[in-house]
Amino acid sequence: MTTARAVVDADACTPAPARAISLDAATTIAGVLKALADPLRLRILSTIATDPRGESCVCDFAALSDVSQPTISHHLKVLKETGLLLSERRGTWVWYRVDPARSGAVTALLDTLAPAAFNDTTPRDEALSSARLRGMDGRVTRLAEELADEHPQLDRHLVTTIVRESYTSLSRTARVTNMLIPITERFSRQRLADMSRDRSAGAPHVLFVCVQNAGRSQLAAALLTQRSGGAVVARSAGSTPAADVHPNVRSLLAQIGGGDLADAAFPKPLTDDAVRAADVVVTMGCGDVCPIIPGVRYEDWAVADPALASEAGVAVIRDDITARVDALLATLTPSR
Structure with a gap:
């Protein structure tokens, strides 16, 4: 009996010191x-x-x-x-x-x-694309240096930051990376111009903002530029820019301003500088993401998306935007 009892005791579970993290x-x-x-x-x-x-x-x-x-x-x-x-x-x-x-x-x-x-699990083509983007760092640096030389009134570090931020934002949706540098240059120049703008002088600035900057806002900016004869500076941007302007709108841009306008159009991200430089900001379905800047006038246009419309529907949308642009233009240049 004594031997059996000893065996049982030897096999009994003995609680180990607690090793769990504290409660x-x-x-x-x-x-x-x-x-x-x-x-x-x-x-x-x-x-x-x-x-x-x-x-x-x-x-x-x-x-x-x-x-x-x-x-x-x-x-x-x-x-x-x-x-x-x-x-x-x-x-x-x-x-x-x-x-x-x-x-x-x-x-x-x-x-x-x-x-x-x-x-x-990164796709091979995506990995190669990322490698190509990283390989452009030298070109981005040279672009930043060139623009800093052209804008001596601005801090060089600020110009470099603007160029790199612009490149990073545009590269997120880029499909053809060999166009990234010229597009980055255009966008950076626009941002630097916005930062340097004296709102008390010069032509009125209007910023059109939609979600993808691939349809309504691009079309509205082109129409305002055309119908104002250049008396108003029209810009556009998107809260979530697409990779390219929708074909329906690209063909309209070519009709409005010729091939040069259609080729130069590209979706651009919304920036605080663009809003701050504007006299009027017109939103089209994305007003909740647009920063509110004192002194800037805001309008919201309920305009259908041409990317989802038929050919006849696109024509109706164009006419709707044209009428709205004319009404806006009358408030900006009443003497015209």
Whole structure:
């Protein structure tokens, strides 16, 4: 009996010292994981963590989803409450970056749990495209130096930042990378002109904004340029720019201003500088993402999207925009 009892005692379970993390730590980590258990929030976090600028503007997240700007702001608030993000308001925009103290954790999370976003399942053509884009760094640098020389009144670092930001924004939707440099140059020059504009002098500026800058806003800007005879400066931009102008609209642009206008048209991202330089901002279905600048007049036009219309429908949309442009022009140049 004694021997059997000893055997039983030897096989008995002896509790080991507790090695689990503390309840407080587990509660904190669970809260973070719960906040990240949303596809859009993970995409927002990965966008910020991999942005070559080291930070992302709130306007950069519009391309991730069709949800409204307030919804994006809600997701950013949830991420910020986890302690992973820091934010800073500059003018009318808010910029987000990963808290340096949490960067290791964020990198480990994304590299370990989402390898497909970085290496393993990246299509070969996409990887080659990324390599080509990185190879253009020298050309971007030379462009920045040239534009800085042309604008001695502006800080060289600021000009370089504008050029690199422009290149980064346009490359996200670029299909033909060999056109990126000339397009970046056009967009950078426009942004620098917007920054330098004296709103108390010169021709009135009108900015047309739609979602993709591939249809309505491009058409409205072309019509205003044509019908004002150049007396009004018309620009266009998109909250989520497309890769190219829709063929329906490109043909209309060629009719309005000739082939040069159609060839020069390309979707451009909305910038704070463009809004600040405008006397009038006309939105077409994306008013919630446009920053509000004191002294700027805002209008919202309910205009159908020509990309979704038939040939006859496109003609109706063109006539609708033409009538609206004429009414706007009458308020800008009453003596005409």
